[in-house]
Amino acid sequence: MKILVTGTAGFIGSHVATKLLDRGDDVIGIDNLNDYYDVNLKKARLARLSERSNYTHVHADLADREAIEEAFSKHKPQRVVNLAAQAGVRYAAKNPHIYVSSNVTGFLHILEGCRHHEVEHLVFASTSSVYGANTAMPFSEHESTEHPLTLYAASKKANEQMAHSYAHLYGIPCTGLRFFTVYGPWGRPDMALFLFTKAMLAGEPIKVFNHGKHKRSFTYVDDIAEGVVRTLDVVPSKSEAWSGDAPDPASSGVAPYHIYNIGNEEPVELLHYIEVLEQCLGRKAKMQMLPMQAGDVPDTEADVSELVEAVGYRPQVSVETGVANFVDWYREYYG
Template sequence: MRILVTGTAGFIGNHLALRLLERGDEIIGVDNLNDYYDVNLKKDRLARLADFNAFTDVRLDIADRDGMANLFKQYRPQKVVNLAAQAGVRYSLENPHAYIDSNIVGFMNILEGCRHYGTEHLVYASSSSVYGANESMPFSVHDVVDHPMSLYAASKKANELMAHTYSNLYQLPTTGLRFFTVYGPWGRPDMALFLFTKAILAGEKIDVFNYGKHRRDFTYIDDIVEGVIRTLDHNAQANPDWSGLTPDPGTSKAPWRVYNIGNQSPVELMTYIETLEGLLGKTAEKNLLPLQPGDVPDTYADVEALVTDVGYKPNTSIQVGIERFVSWYREYYRC
């Protein structure tokens, strides 16, 4: 089928586009190649897709209202996966306007395109950050998430609300996926694994926030992509048992769903670092720091809903996932 994937030069979007092309789908890929991090890495990701005749590479910012309207008019995608966004919790403290432009205005343009051109299903990136100040573990899609700790988290919660509006008004099936700390080859340079690997190999100190005591539900990229594809192929359905008297935050009487997509096995940051040290054969010099503004101490995904609805089952261990990343990193950077 013809699928629009935004963020195809990004980490998750690139892996997803490659898998969809390999199974025979036609992909319209959109990315603006912004300089939030190394543009050359983004270009090298795109080069992995260039040999597929079924891939169309479009250079466009999703916040460009007219450009996105013309894109939908020209290609009329059957399904859409929106992974283009301004990412990063800490960066949202430095440049909040970037999050409104991309994550709010851009997402609005996606919704309008889907509405007017008959898209069968919209899948979009939400984030575990929406759980904010919640402390009940594991995080469940049936929890209320009204206390975000950063503008990034607030923008992702806003996406879920905006999608619900379009599902309700126009019967557009929409599914939000709350990603939990994705890692793996071709990852983002601003993420912990990338930063740690680079610093350790260079003999530099690594910043370890919350003194290494917080836990993350680290999820390997292949498991994430498998979950996204299974979700994409399973259009969001209305919950016939949904009641406004006892409203379920994770479902709706409209064709709208949100799911956690994680490993369901949180790991303490220090354990994560020790695994990396073992694979690199070097011990990191650590700069222990307090928890940063906007961060949360722990994330832990309850993925039961995704398992039940689409058969999602993550199976990549931290040891295997980090080993694959280190192998890719050494090859890519020749170190």
């Protein structure tokens, strides 16, 4: 198939694009290589894709309406994977407008491209952060997500609602995937594993929020990429009519639309995550214990039973294997 993937210079996008290329799909990648973090890392990811004969790159910002319209008109993708976004839950305090520009306006341009070019299926990235103030574990797609705690989460919640409206109005099959704390090789420098590794190798202390007591469904990037590709192949249809007074938050009785969690089902305490990293690096961490940051949630735990039933796959890489793979990549990349 011919598949448009946004955010191909990014962490998850580069892995998804690679997996699609490996199976023989033609990939049109879109990325603007912004400077939210090290542009050289983004260029290095992109260079690996650009070597492939079935990869075509479009340098564009999702917020640039004309550029996105041109990409759809020129390349006519059959399916679309939207992974480009302004990431990070805390950066919004410094630059809130970019979240709306990239994550909301940019997503609108993707939806419009799908609408006017008869795209067969749109898969888009959401986040476990949409669960916000929810405390019932594990997080289920059938729960309400009306109380996000950060602007990033709110922008992703908006994506889910926008996609449903387009699925209903124009019949565009849409699937949203709520990612849970992704880590692994070629990761983002603003994420905990990257920050911890860099500091520990330099002999510097690491900041451990909530005194390391919170738990996360840390999910290895290859598990995420495999789930995205499998989901892309399963086009949703209108679900059976719901019972009761309101529709199921995970699906729709009026539109070809579905939401799935994608994350490791075994949450790991942050202190254990650090212990695994210490073993892989062969050195102890100097930990600066701090209270929980504003906008953080104490724990996350993914219920992925819906994903397993739909696509026959569940994340399975342990943190011991995943962290070791990241450390191997980090040492090789940074020498």
